[in-house]
Amino acid sequence: MFHTKKPSTMNSHDRPMCVQGDSGLVLTTDPKPRLRWTVELHERFVDAVAQLGGPDKATPKTIMRVMGVKGLTLYHLKSHLQKFRLGKQPHKDFNDHSIKDGSALDLQRSSASSSGMMSRSMNEMQMEVQRRLHEQLEVQRHLQLRTEAQGKYIQSLLEKACQTLAGDQNLASVSYKGMGNHGISDMGGMKEFGTLNFPAFQDLNIYGGDQLDLQHNMDRPSLDGFMPNNDNICLGKKRPSPYGGSGKSPLIWSDDLRLQDLGSGPACLEPHDDPFKGDQIQMAPPSMDRGTDLDSMSDMYEIKPSHQGDALDEKKFEASAKLKRPSPRRAERMSPMINTGGMPQGRNSPFG
Amino acid sequence: MAMAIDGTEFELDFSSYSSTTTTTTTTTTTATPTTSTENDRGCNWNDWSPMVDWEALSGAHDDFQDLIDSMMDDGALMNQGIRLTPDTSNSMSTSDTLLVDEETSCSDDLKGLRLVHLLMAAAEALTGLNKNRDLARVILVRLKELVSPNDGTNMERLAAHFTDALQGLLEGSGSIRGHKHLSAITNGPYHHHHRDDPPHHQSDVLAAFQLLQDMSPYVKFGHFTANQAILEAVADDRRIHIVDYDIMEGIQWSSLMQALVTRKDGPPTPHLRITALSRGGNGRRSIGTVQETGRRLLAFAASIGQPFSFHQCRLDSDETFRPSALKLVRGEALVMNCMLQLPHFSYRAPGSVTSFLSGAKTLNPRLIAMVEEEVGPVGDGGFVSRFMDSLHHYSAFYDSLEAGFPMQGRARALVERVFLGPRIAGSLARIYRARGEEGCPWAEWLAVVGFQPIKISFANHCQAKLLLGLFNDGYRVEELASNRLVLGWKSRRLLSASIWTSPSDPYL
Numbered sequence: 001m002f003h004t005k006k007p008s009t010m011n012s013h014d015r016p017m018c019v020q021g022d023s024g025l026v027l028t029t030d031p032k033p034r035l036r037w038t039v040e041l042h043e044r045f046v047d048a049v050a051q052l053g054g055p056d057k058a059t060p061k062t063i064m065r066v067m068g069v070k071g072l073t074l075y076h077l078k079s080h081l082q083k084f085r086l087g088k089q090p091h092k093d094f095n096d097h098s099i100k101d102g103s104a105l106d107l108q109r110s111s112a113s114s115s116g117m118m119s120r121s122m123n124e125m126q127m128e129v130q131r132r133l134h135e136q137l138e139v140q141r142h143l144q145l146r147t148e149a150q151g152k153y154i155q156s157l158l159e160k161a162c163q164t165l166a167g168d169q170n171l172a173s174v175s176y177k178g179m180g181n182h183g184i185s186d187m188g189g190m191k192e193f194g195t196l197n198f199p200a201f202q203d204l205n206i207y208g209g210d211q212l213d214l215q216h217n218m219d220r221p222s223l224d225g226f227m228p229n230n231d232n233i234c235l236g237k238k239r240p241s242p243y244g245g246s247g248k249s250p251l252i253w254s255d256d257l258r259l260q261d262l263g264s265g266p267a268c269l270e271p272h273d274d275p276f277k278g279d280q281i282q283m284a285p286p287s288m289d290r291g292t293d294l295d296s297m298s299d300m301y302e303i304k305p306s307h308q309g310d311a312l313d314e315k316k317f318e319a320s321a322k323l324k325r326p327s328p329r330r331a332e333r334m335s336p337m338i339n340t341g342g343m344p345q346g347r348n349s350p351f352g
Numbered sequence: 353m354a355m356a357i358d359g360t361e362f363e364l365d366f367s368s369y370s371s372t373t374t375t376t377t378t379t380t381t382t383a384t385p386t387t388s389t390e391n392d393r394g395c396n397w398n399d400w401s402p403m404v405d406w407e408a409l410s411g412a413h414d415d416f417q418d419l420i421d422s423m424m425d426d427g428a429l430m431n432q433g434i435r436l437t438p439d440t441s442n443s444m445s446t447s448d449t450l451l452v453d454e455e456t457s458c459s460d461d462l463k464g465l466r467l468v469h470l471l472m473a474a475a476e477a478l479t480g481l482n483k484n485r486d487l488a489r490v491i492l493v494r495l496k497e498l499v500s501p502n503d504g505t506n507m508e509r510l511a512a513h514f515t516d517a518l519q520g521l522l523e524g525s526g527s528i529r530g531h532k533h534l535s536a537i538t539n540g541p542y543h544h545h546h547r548d549d550p551p552h553h554q555s556d557v558l559a560a561f562q563l564l565q566d567m568s569p570y571v572k573f574g575h576f577t578a579n580q581a582i583l584e585a586v587a588d589d590r591r592i593h594i595v596d597y598d599i600m601e602g603i604q605w606s607s608l609m610q611a612l613v614t615r616k617d618g619p620p621t622p623h624l625r626i627t628a629l630s631r632g633g634n635g636r637r638s639i640g641t642v643q644e645t646g647r648r649l650l651a652f653a654a655s656i657g658q659p660f661s662f663h664q665c666r667l668d669s670d671e672t673f674r675p676s677a678l679k680l681v682r683g684e685a686l687v688m689n690c691m692l693q694l695p696h697f698s699y700r701a702p703g704s705v706t707s708f709l710s711g712a713k714t715l716n717p718r719l720i721a722m723v724e725e726e727v728g729p730v731g732d733g734g735f736v737s738r739f740m741d742s743l744h745h746y747s748a749f750y751d752s753l754e755a756g757f758p759m760q761g762r763a764r765a766l767v768e769r770v771f772l773g774p775r776i777a778g779s780l781a782r783i784y785r786a787r788g789e790e791g792c793p794w795a796e797w798l799a800v801v802g803f804q805p806i807k808i809s810f811a812n813h814c815q816a817k818l819l820l821g822l823f824n825d826g827y828r829v830e831e832l833a834s835n836r837l838v839l840g841w842k843s844r845r846l847l848s849a850s851i852w853t854s855p856s857d858p859y860l
Contacts, residue, residue, distance in 0.1 A: 132810065139814045145614065146576060146607035153606030153652050154565065160648070161558050 035076045039120060044069070045080060055085045463498075464507035470495050471511060472740065474518050479735040479784070485522065492519050501773060502765045506750040509768055514743060517777040521784050560770035561696050563763050567753050569823045570847055573816060573839045574694050575604040577849040578721035580812040582687050583611055585719040585853075588618045591684035592625065595665070595717075597673075597708050598691055598700065599628035602645040609649075609658040623659040627678060629708070630664045631671055671704035675711035686717040692794065693725035694847070695749075696771050699778050709798065713854060720803060720852040724794050726838055726845040738783045746776055748844035755824040755841075795836060795850040803852040805835030813837065 037045075048066040052058035060077035470491055477488035492515055501512035565571055586592050592612075594605075605626060613621050626649065630642040646662040653660035665677050680686070690708065692700060712720055728741045749772065753764045799805070808831060816837055820827040830838045836850040 135811055136814050136818075139811050140818055142611065143576070143815050143818050146579070146610055147572070149610030149656070150572070150575070150603060150607045153603055153648075154562070154601075156652065157601055157603070157648060158558060158562065161554070165555055 035072070037080060041069070045077075045084070049081070049084065055081065460505055460507075464505065467495065467498065467507055467511040468743070470498075471514055471518070471743065472736065474515075475736045475739040478518065478521060488518070488522055492522065501769055503761070506747065506754055509765060510743070510747050510750050513746075513768065513773040513776045514780070516773065517780040520777055521781060524781070556766065556770055560767045564695055564767050564771065567757050567760075567764070567767070568695070569819050569827060570695050570839065571603070572819055573829075573837075573847060574691055574723035574849055575607065576815055576819060577808075577812060577837055578689060578691070578723060578851075579604065579608045579611065580815055581721055581806065581808070581851040582608065582689075582719055583615070584809055584812070585687070585806070586622065586685045587615075589622055589685040590619045591623045591681065592687065593627065593681065593684040594624070594687045594689055595627045595629070595678065596689045596691075597629055597705070598697060599626070599642060599645055600691075600697065602626075602628075602649045604689070604691065605649055606652055609653055609656060609660070613656050613658050621658060623661075624653070625661045625663070625681070625684065627663040627665050629667050629673060631667050667704070671701060672707040673704070673711045674707075675714050678715070680715070686715060688712045688715070688717045688720045690721065690794070691723045694723065695767075695775070699775075699782075705794065706797075709794070709801070713801065713803070716854040718853060719806065720798070720854075721849070722794050722798060722852065723847065723849045726840070726848040727793065728844070735783060739780065742776070742779055742783065744844060745846065746772060748841045748846060752824065752826060752841040752846075755826050793848065795833075795848060798850070798852050802855040804855055805833065806851040806853050807834045808837055808851060 044067055045063065048063045049055050049058045051066055052062050058081065060074045060081055063077050063081065064072055064074060474488050474491040474495065476482075477484045477491060495511060495515040496519075499508045499512040499515060501509055501516070503509070504512075582592075582594070596604075599605075605624075609624065612624060615621070626646075628642050628645065642664055646664065650660060650662055663679065665673075665679075667673055688708070690705070691697065692705065709720070725745075728744060750764070750768065753767065754761075757764060813829070813831060816829040816839070820829055820839070826842050828840050828842075830840065830845070832838050832848070833850070835852065836848060838845045839847040839849075
């Protein structure tokens with residue numbers, strides 16, 4: 001079947017020095033004639049390999065038999081199969097390959113005979129994957145910014161409500177210094193905003209052990225009346241990762257980008273996790289450290305109190321944890337709002 | 353209605369303090385794959401000295417009358433010393449509680465199963481073929497002895513809210529003022545006065561909302577998915593006008609503004625105009641009024657340098673939307689935003705939503721963003737099957753909260769009490785009143801009426817996945833249609849976000 005097909009000239013990288021032999025194979029006119037693996041030939045190869053149960057099961061001999069292409073030697077098949085097998089595995093210098101002819105990326109580089117590119121469609125898919133990776137990183141960055149913006153907004157909302165509830169203007173102005181009328185500084189000035197950290201709420205431990213908030217110079221005594229009985233709400237000293245009972249590390253979080261979910265990966269590109277992973281992990285922290293706004297926002301997100309002993313495992317992940325936990329602190333800030341009056345203590349309390 | 357409740361499939365949550373795996377399982381009655389680890393853990397209680405003789409209490413009861421009797425008899429036993437609610441903030445007592453929980457987790461399974469049986473029995477008694485209000489009353493009394501909305505396991509707290517809701521139906525339908533009472537229940541958490549429950553204290557509402565935001569991705573999912581679609585649709589526009597059906601506190605727009613301010617392609621920082629629909633008298637807001645939201649948004653916009661203006665558009669007294677009441681400006685890209693049924697939202701009557709969406713058709717918006725609850729298959733559509741579906745739905749919800757925050761039972765109980773409990777009551781009341789009539793999802797309505805779907809972009813889908821990645825593994829996002837993303841917990845779909853545009857033929 002293959003014999004009857006003309007070799008395609010689809011490849012834009014057809015070198016003029018190729019000739020078509022009688023068997024339909026395309027050979028170069030180098031001093032040492034080499035077989036050119038055209039798209040169709042390669043597809044045929046892949047089919048044969050698949051028939052034989054995969055690149056590990058197939059042997060050059062069996063492939064040759066299955067393909068039934070005249071002029072194809074064991075030697076050709078051996079080297080091609082080797083490259084094919086390699087192509088199915090993570091390849092470290094994947095990204096280092098220079099782009100040939102302007103648009104092709106070699107999937108594998110081996111010292112064996114050059115085969116140009118495996119196939120154009122594979123390259124396209126590969127580029128698609130790369131493009132998607134970039135896009136995904138963009139999305140990640142945007143998600144972080146948006147979450148922060150939302151967090152900032154919610155904070156202003158809560159503070160306003162808190163002011164209303166406290167009903168004491170003086171208190172408000174002392175507590176939330178630098179807030180101005182609406183208490184929203186612009187992004188650049190968020191440092192102030194960030195450090196305020198809504199201290200009132202921190203005393204009540206939704207997430208942590210007992211806390212005495214020592215970091216904010218606000219008028220604490222006057223808020224004491226506002227703070228409900230701490231005892232009721234504390235829910236345990238140990239603070240596991242709020243975002244996952246399994247306590248995912250933010251570095252592992254990068255893995256969750258789950259490239260294979262992109263749905264565009266061709267079979268041989270599936271194991272791209274490895275070459276990309278390294279990039280992701282490297283890139284993530286720098287992007288998060290970028291800009292003053294992010295740094296100031298980090299104040300809101302850091303696990304501040306030093307006495308939260310065992311929660312500090314996560315402190316070292318702070319840098320990359322910024323996206324990860326936008327709000328455990330805010331929950332703490334919420335606590336004084338929780339009216340213990342509304343929470344019956346015992347199970348046998350009157351229902352309803 | 354035949355619902356197979358297989359004891360082995362039915363597992364209960366218990367607080368996990370082990371670092372091995374996420375141990376939450378759904379407390380629902382549909383098949384969920386159980387892991388051997390769960391069972392192992394559950395049965396380890398044998399190693400501990402049991403506080404009660406559980407052997408005496410186990411065993412299936414097919415006849416629910418017997419079940420009731422058995423509950424009556426051994427209820428005294430079951431109430432003994434099982435639950436140690438932490439009265440102090442001391443972490444020691446918390447871990448004690450957890451120890452006890454593990455010890456009793458096997459019994460928890462049984463107990464949870466019993467609760468489901470009882471609930472189902474009550475639902476049947478209330479509406480089934482052999483309607484028997486007295487029986488229902490008895491069952492509910494029994495249930496109330498067993499559960500509390502504030503402590504216990506997920507299943508117990510959930511059962512408490514369902515019991516409460518059923519109680520409301522029982523009372524509501526029996527009294528002369530039944531109709532009024534039902535409508536009170538269905539009108540949302542903020543003026544929902546159910547029996548002796550006081551309206552929620554403002555601070556509770558705030559706290560609960562904050563916790564909901566932190567502990568779960570539901571709100572963010574809805575907001576961000578809609579926002580991303582909006583951003584993409586208006587990428588080249590200089591003026592944007594968003595009509596928001598239910599703006600609540602306006603949180604959704606903070607992140608949109610941020611994105612607009614920093615957008616790279618297209619005209620920089622377009623002017624944003626938001627018109628919020630406001631309701632008349634009974635629209636008691638959660639945190640302030642629409643005006644306050646407007647002021648807040650204006651301040652926020654000013655702080656980040658976003659050109660912004662804010663308008664209100666009053667709905668009629670019956671909450672009907674009239675497109676003519678809207679002020680439109682030539683050359684602006686019109687977006688209709690419809691967030692329904694986010695966990696902290698009030699109920700909105702279908703008539704009102706219909707008027708909004710129908711009005712949207714005449715306005716020819718660039719984009720319509722619709723976020724709504726995803727309802728399960730309702731079987732024969734009868735009350736009991738929908739009741740069970742609702743139970744399944746909310747138990748998935750509870751589980752999802754617990755999975756992320758297994759230790760923070762009180763915080764979760766607060767969220768449940770403030771938001772979910774009233775929703776359960778309202779939802780059941782609606783099901784009760786409307787049984788047999790099935791409302792279809794709004795996404796379906798939009799499709800039928802002629803709106804065109806807009807594909808969810810790769811970036812949007814990716815954002816959703818990343819967002820969920822920040823929370824627990826159990827969350828998943830599915831693309832059920834080219835224009836629809838659905839957020840779910842484990843096998844249960846919970847929230848759906850879909851994107852539409854006006855029909856291509858304006859005369860459609």
